[in-house]
Amino acid sequence: MDWSDLRIFLAIAREGTLGAAARRIGQSQPTMGRRLRALEEAVGHTLFQRTGDGLVLTDEGAAVLRHAERMEEESLALERELAGQGGRLEGSLRLSSSDWFGLHMLTPVIHEFTARHPGVTVELLTESRLLSLSRREADLVFRIRPFDEPEVVQRKLTRIDYALYGIVGSRMPTVGDGTGCALVTMDAAFGGMPDVAWLQRMLPNARIAFRSNNRDVQAAMAAFGVGLAVLPRPIGDALDRLRIIDLGEPLPGRDVWIGYHQDLRRLARLRALVDLTVERFSRPPSCPVP
Secondary structure, three states: OOHHHHHHHHHHHHHOOHHHHHHHHOOOHHHHHHHHHHHHHHHOOOOEEEEOOEEEEOHHHHHHHHHHHHHHHHHHHHHHHHHHOOOOOOEEEEEEEOHHHHHHHHHHHHHHHHHHOOOEEEEEEEOOOOOOOOOOOOOEEEEOOOOOOOOEEEEEEEEEOEEEEEEOOOOOOOOOOOOOOEEEEOOHHHOOOHHHHHHHHHOOOOEEEEEOOOHHHHHHHHHOOOOEEEEEHHHHOOOOOEEEOOOOOOOOOEEEEEEEEHHHOOOHHHHHHHHHHHHHHOOOOOOOOO
């Protein structure tokens, strides 16, 4: 039994199709199918049932999954422990954050860090999926809610204020319920965000003119005059074409948490980046992050 085949088996079990699993681990779909067949021959059992909706684990496949996950946990623990002993400020660091936070808040910090430590390569992934610290999908994660995993070292980094913005010279509709008002807001997948609920409550009769899960795209559309948009203040305040629209009730802010796996707490390059990030975000308002 080849461990690399078990990694492929795990990806297929988690994604449900050969195509999705291939994209997840960077292999071709024919290679995935070939390695799966090799694993099934090695164990002497069919591990997946082929259905119209994808691949479903058989009873034998479920048994293999339990053992493969434990093997993966041990392999990743060894990898994290060895990585955590690295004392030199060289190597790579993978960060994960939302798109707007990475662009507006993290790039100045990363710029300063790489200037200080040119031997470290920083990779920033901006996506909505929560990457796993235990599986080394990321070394350092920034997100808007605390981490649930007990093995994650975390702290609250900062709080982000939000505001409602409209194009300079725009007028609010005379009816306070939003009648005649156009909005730029999050897409349906993010309909549970606090700012979406706030907009629906404050302007229930407003028309949705544009949706996007990207805050910078929302800001651009608001600046074009498409509609009012709720934006993080680091984005909205920086655009001359936008002004804050006061509806008499402040928007809910969001906390930003930073976390990394406890096995990496001795990794010198990670500690250096965490320390710099905390120092930059701890500066008083008179010295904001650029």
